[in-house]
Amino acid sequence: TEAVPTPTATAAEIGQESLTSSNAGELFESAVANLQNAISFQMAAHVVRAYQVIEPSGATKMVVYGEFNTDYAVMRLPTLRVHATYEDRYDPQDDLIKHESYTYQENGKYFARFIEASMASYVEEIDLQHIQPMVGDVYQTLVTYSGQARFVTEGDGVAVYILDHPEWYRLEGAVGFADLGFLGLQENGEQLIKQYAAEHFPNVKTVRFAIYVAISEQVITKVLVDDGDFMDSVWAEVDRALIEGGEKPENLTRYEVMSANGAEYLFSDYNQVHDFEIP
Numbered sequence: 001t002e003a004v005p006t007p008t009a010t011a012a013e014i015g016q017e018s019l020t021s022s023n024a025g026e027l028f029e030s031a032v033a034n035l036q037n038a039i040s041f042q043m044a045a046h047v048v049r050a051y052q053v054i055e056p057s058g059a060t061k062m063v064v065y066g067e068f069n070t071d072y073a074v075m076r077l078p079t080l081r082v083h084a085t086y087e088d089r090y091d092p093q094d095d096l097i098k099h100e101s102y103t104y105q106e107n108g109k110y111f112a113r114f115i116e117a118s119m120a121s122y123v124e125e126i127d128l129q130h131i132q133p134m135v136g137d138v139y140q141t142l143v144t145y146s147g148q149a150r151f152v153t154e155g156d157g158v159a160v161y162i163l164d165h166p167e168w169y170r171l172e173g174a175v176g177f178a179d180l181g182f183l184g185l186q187e188n189g190e191q192l193i194k195q196y197a198a199e200h201f202p203n204v205k206t207v208r209f210a211i212y213v214a215i216s217e218q219v220i221t222k223v224l225v226d227d228g229d230f231m232d233s234v235w236a237e238v239d240r241a242l243i244e245g246g247e248k249p250e251n252l253t254r255y256e257v258m259s260a261n262g263a264e265y266l267f268s269d270y271n272q273v274h275d276f277e278i279p
Helices: 011-015 021-037 137-144 172-177 189-200 228-244
Strands: 040-054 060-075 081-089 097-106 109-115 121-126 150-155 158-164 208-214 219-226 254-257 262-268
Touching (some): 021 208, 137 172
Antiparallel strands (some): 109 121, 208 219
8 A cells, every 4th residue: 555645834833934845845735645645635626628620621621629627526535435426428518428427435435426417327346456536647646757747836825836747658547648558558568668658759748737735734636637748749740751761741631639628627626525425
């Protein structure tokens, strides 16, 4: 079991003066520890994938759009339970389609009960290592790469940090966008993805996380994920390979990230999530 760090400074100690590089680092480590140690917490995710596909003639061929809202209520005691509500749509003019799930432990195993908008439901067994949001890109980035975060500014009781992910090929969303998921299904999948990324995507820019920490409470309140430069660089690498294979640049399809693209994650209700029943 992963050792959970303990906060390294008290709120009173940190709040006595403006943040320095030293106590800003302590604050961030404390905020990550408080997330890991929280008996319960809420995480609301708003994710939009939006880009245009443009033909060589300059005409827009299509717009790719997906909007995904997920609200997680996490309870860790007496056993891990997660209630998640989902909303998604693939056209900004469409209504959001809603459904929900409950993840819980029973007889030493974990199960997820999915309830669709029609109220139809089904249950499937789930591995502890696959339970969202703890295995999600944002949570795992905060926990695994906290030492990479750098303090950039503070104001109104909030400290802001930037974390440029050092290993984009470990992000599930990035791997999916780069169409490398098939490698993960093979034996030694993680290593294969890393090798393929190094060989075929050497110039890819990484995904940037902006992390907001409430100074007095020492908790993470918001994470913004910007993968626009990453997406552009993936397309550039694909184009480079096509040109090296003999394709003319003027014949290539172009892709443009739209302003709506991006993701926001809000953390709240640390140790205060209301208990819920498993239906």
